[in-house]
Amino acid sequence: MLHGSGVARYLSEIPFWRPPLKSKPATTATLLVLTLFLVAAFSSSSWFHTTTSFFNTIVVSEKPKISVQKLEIPLNCTSIINQTQTCPKNYPDTFQTDQDLDSAIPNVFCPDYFRWIHEDLRPWKTTGITRDMVERAKTTATFRLVIISGKAYVEKYKDAIQTRDVFTIWGILQLLRKYPGRLPDLEIMFETEDRPVIKSSDYRGPNATGPPPLFRYCGDKETLDIVFPDWSFWGWAEINIKPWDSILKDIKQGNNRTKWIDREPYAYWKGNPFVIENRQDLLKCNVSDQQDWNAHLFIQDWISEGQQGFKQSNVADQCTYRYKIYIEGFAWSVSEKYILACDSVTLIVQPHYYDFFMRSMQPVEHYWPIRDDDKCRSLKFAVDWGNKHKKKAQEIGKAASSFMQEQLKMDYIYDYMFHLLNEYAKLLKFEPKIPEGAVELCSEVMACHAEGLEGRKKQFMMESLVKGPSTTSPCALSPPYEIGTLAAFLRRKINSVMQVKKWETGYWENLNKQ
Numbered sequence: 001m002l003h004g005s006g007v008a009r010y011l012s013e014i015p016f017w018r019p020p021l022k023s024k025p026a027t028t029a030t031l032l033v034l035t036l037f038l039v040a041a042f043s044s045s046s047w048f049h050t051t052t053s054f055f056n057t058i059v060v061s062e063k064p065k066i067s068v069q070k071l072e073i074p075l076n077c078t079s080i081i082n083q084t085q086t087c088p089k090n091y092p093d094t095f096q097t098d099q100d101l102d103s104a105i106p107n108v109f110c111p112d113y114f115r116w117i118h119e120d121l122r123p124w125k126t127t128g129i130t131r132d133m134v135e136r137a138k139t140t141a142t143f144r145l146v147i148i149s150g151k152a153y154v155e156k157y158k159d160a161i162q163t164r165d166v167f168t169i170w171g172i173l174q175l176l177r178k179y180p181g182r183l184p185d186l187e188i189m190f191e192t193e194d195r196p197v198i199k200s201s202d203y204r205g206p207n208a209t210g211p212p213p214l215f216r217y218c219g220d221k222e223t224l225d226i227v228f229p230d231w232s233f234w235g236w237a238e239i240n241i242k243p244w245d246s247i248l249k250d251i252k253q254g255n256n257r258t259k260w261i262d263r264e265p266y267a268y269w270k271g272n273p274f275v276i277e278n279r280q281d282l283l284k285c286n287v288s289d290q291q292d293w294n295a296h297l298f299i300q301d302w303i304s305e306g307q308q309g310f311k312q313s314n315v316a317d318q319c320t321y322r323y324k325i326y327i328e329g330f331a332w333s334v335s336e337k338y339i340l341a342c343d344s345v346t347l348i349v350q351p352h353y354y355d356f357f358m359r360s361m362q363p364v365e366h367y368w369p370i371r372d373d374d375k376c377r378s379l380k381f382a383v384d385w386g387n388k389h390k391k392k393a394q395e396i397g398k399a400a401s402s403f404m405q406e407q408l409k410m411d412y413i414y415d416y417m418f419h420l421l422n423e424y425a426k427l428l429k430f431e432p433k434i435p436e437g438a439v440e441l442c443s444e445v446m447a448c449h450a451e452g453l454e455g456r457k458k459q460f461m462m463e464s465l466v467k468g469p470s471t472t473s474p475c476a477l478s479p480p481y482e483i484g485t486l487a488a489f490l491r492r493k494i495n496s497v498m499q500v501k502k503w504e505t506g507y508w509e510n511l512n513k514q
């Protein structure tokens, strides 16, 4: 009944892609797509060392003839004074890159999502950031992080959930090892809780004060919190999720082992449904004797998984379905990047929050949008569509996993942090200073004697340790979006989602006619 000829015909008639910028002249749309393509192409890390079939005429630059000697500086755990681990004094405070040696070596443009850095800092663009604004962010902050002359100091205000603060600070310390001496003096307030809190509506009107700049892992339309890569890029020790670098490699191998076409032709989700209503609503779509919405849904029980040594929860082994569902938890969910890296089509239930990279991904190009008010029927249609258009479905899966492997590789995570902190520091109207009672932190102080979580804390730190100063400069940050370009980009996003809704409605009308 479900694959009746009417529906089959309907599905095969759905075109894969219609330029959604209907109200605009075609040239704008074409230009935009071309621009996006160019930016994406040039920002792709492999660009300079591979020839691509698309622009055969473009001269591909060679690998540098002379290049900087890579310097490895292991942790110095012997710098102990008075039985306390201290920060060694001899880590270099400058470094040389290939670009410094040979100015002909081009500086690669950063991926497109870096341009949101300008948008996130826009509230302070004309006013700058005063000490008063920073101090007001203290109300909810987990810690204050200060960088002065390349050294990091942390003042802690409250306990974080699990090791979120530990691995976030660890990440910033690795950034300092990667680009020593390149980060300006600064002070940031960071909150490690899930949901953004700086409501933009509180900072409107003629008498409004400037909003406090507060860093966290996600944002939404109503708030001004500044988004920063989450702790799990360096590992989530409590649930045995390794640093992102290692996971990317595992998933790449896994994707090679289990081809899309050989995967289960259903939508898969495994997670904790108890954090939010919306996820419990999703569970209603699970396959049973009475219904089949093409969805196979499972509850993740972290406690019992932990007791079994996390054998069932290796994210790299979870790429065995053609479709994988992403649904937000209490806020954005860390699971997002692991799902998108799978080569499967990611079915994203209409999200409310964004992290630092998601905003530059496009529905239908990188993922498939799922309605949040009619999840089951939406899932059913998505999977039927994909199984009918296998080539297109695979392209969507591939676009997302390539994005993860290339644009979201660890080098770019550091570059994102580098540029965000740099741009932020440019706005500071006061001189950062070391707060009283703050401690100097460095990789040695955090890692040399780290213990706990069955050794995973130390293990993940050693695994994600930056070995020494970078031999290349950070990628080049593109200027802010032109208002028109950004508007067109967002319009394209909305139009794609509306287009899918229309196809979906047509699909169900056809099905109900039979």
Ligand SMILES: *[C@@H]1O[C@H](CO)[C@@H](O)[C@H](O)[C@H]1NC(C)=O
Pocket: 081, 082
């Ligand atoms: C080591 O401890 C002693 C006694 O507490 C103290 O007098 C001395 O200043 C400390 N040295 C350093 C370098 O902190």
Ligand SMILES: *[C@@H]1O[C@H](CO)[C@@H](O)[C@H](O)[C@H]1NC(C)=O
Pocket: 076, 078, 079, 087, 088, 089, 090
């Ligand atoms: C470790 O640090 C101490 C104190 O800064 C220094 O004296 C020592 O030479 C360092 N060891 C190495 C191997 O760099």
Ligand SMILES: *[C@@H]1O[C@H](CO)[C@@H](O)[C@H](O)[C@H]1NC(C)=O
Pocket: 205, 206, 207
């Ligand atoms: C702004 O401040 C002025 C002077 O204190 C006051 O008269 C006015 O009502 C305030 N406006 C708003 C919108 O709060």
Ligand SMILES: *[C@@H]1O[C@H](CO)[C@@H](O)[C@H](O)[C@H]1NC(C)=O
Pocket: 252, 253, 256, 257
């Ligand atoms: C993918 O698998 C093939 C054989 O199945 C192997 O030859 C190749 O090296 C693998 N590639 C990667 C990147 O693992």
Ligand SMILES: *[C@@H]1O[C@H](CO)[C@@H](O)[C@H](O)[C@H]1NC(C)=O
Pocket: 283, 286, 287, 288, 296, 297, 298, 299
């Ligand atoms: C969903 O259905 C599958 C197959 O019947 C079952 O194994 C699984 O436990 C169900 N999930 C939930 C959350 O009930």
